[in-house]
Amino acid sequence: MELFNQEINLKERVFEKINLIDGEIWLMTNFMPAEKASFYYNSFLSNINWRQEEIKMYGKTHLVPRKTAWYGYPDFNYKYSGIICNPEPWTKELRDIKKVIEHFLPSENFNSVLLNLYRDGSDKVSWHSDDEPELGENPTIASVSLGAIRRFDLKHKDYPEQKIQIELLPGSLVIMKGALQHNWLHQIPAQKKIHESRINLTFRTIKL
Ligand SMILES: O=C(O)CCC(=O)C(=O)O
Numbered sequence: 315m316e317l318f319n320q321e322i323n324l325k326e327r328v329f330e331k332i333n334l335i336d337g338e339i340w341l342m343t344n345f346m347p348a349e350k351a352s353f354y355y356n357s358f359l360s361n362i363n364w365r366q367e368e369i370k371m372y373g374k375t376h377l378v379p380r381k382t383a384w385y386g387y388p389d390f391n392y393k394y395s396g397i398i399c400n401p402e403p404w405t406k407e408l409r410d411i412k413k414v415i416e417h418f419l420p421s422e423n424f425n426s427v428l429l430n431l432y433r434d435g436s437d438k439v440s441w442h443s444d445d446e447p448e449l450g451e452n453p454t455i456a457s458v459s460l461g462a463i464r465r466f467d468l469k470h471k472d473y474p475e476q477k478i479q480i481e482l483l484p485g486s487l488v489i490m491k492g493a494l495q496h497n498w499l500h501q502i503p504a505q506k507k508i509h510e511s512r513i514n515l516t517f518r519t520i521k522l
Contacts, residue, residue, distance in 0.1 A: 326344070334498075392518070
């Protein structure tokens with residue numbers, strides 16, 4: 315666990331519970347110190363095999379408005395929006411981050427990670443829930459942010475007045491768990507004034 319704790323002791327990192335109904339979100343803003351966040355951002359930008367996927371909607375093909383990559387143990391395939399992801403093998407850096415997250419969440423053993431590269435503020439992910447059947451009933455998803463600060467919006471599916479916005483800082487960790495994916499949608503909206511890129515890692519457990 316020598317990974318990030320020269321700068322910040324593990325005990326000094328705490329989760330803040332976000333106050334919402336029908337699901338759970340926990341936020342740790344200082345999961346990684348700034349230098350580590352910057353090191354991983356640069357490394358992933360150059361070393362991850364980023365893909366430009368396409369989706370078909372109403373008979374038309376569109377480019378996904380961000381680049382993506384899927385890493386993990388072999389055979390844990392994932393399908394979303396008609397895109398089938400076959401994992402590339404874990405890199406040492408992804409495994410190291412997974413290990414630190416699992417230090418805080420000892421009951422989890424994430425078998426895969428979806429990476430998103432938002433090249434600038436025009437890239438986005440639209441309203442959705444991570445509710446694909448292969449994630450199981452109430453998935454725990456651990457989401458690490460690197461690079462530009464972007465807004466993360468959540469809205470309740472049944473009570474539209476229930477909505478939340480979180481600024482995702484580089485080096486922060488968000489845990490989504492419980493019934494969140496049943497009851498809430500989330501998005502990273504376009505923010506056209508942002509010119510820097512952002513990388514997001516969502517560690518997941520695919521059930522075979
Ligand atoms: O970029 C983010 O923080 C969220 C990504 C996301 O919603 C997803 O991969 O399902």
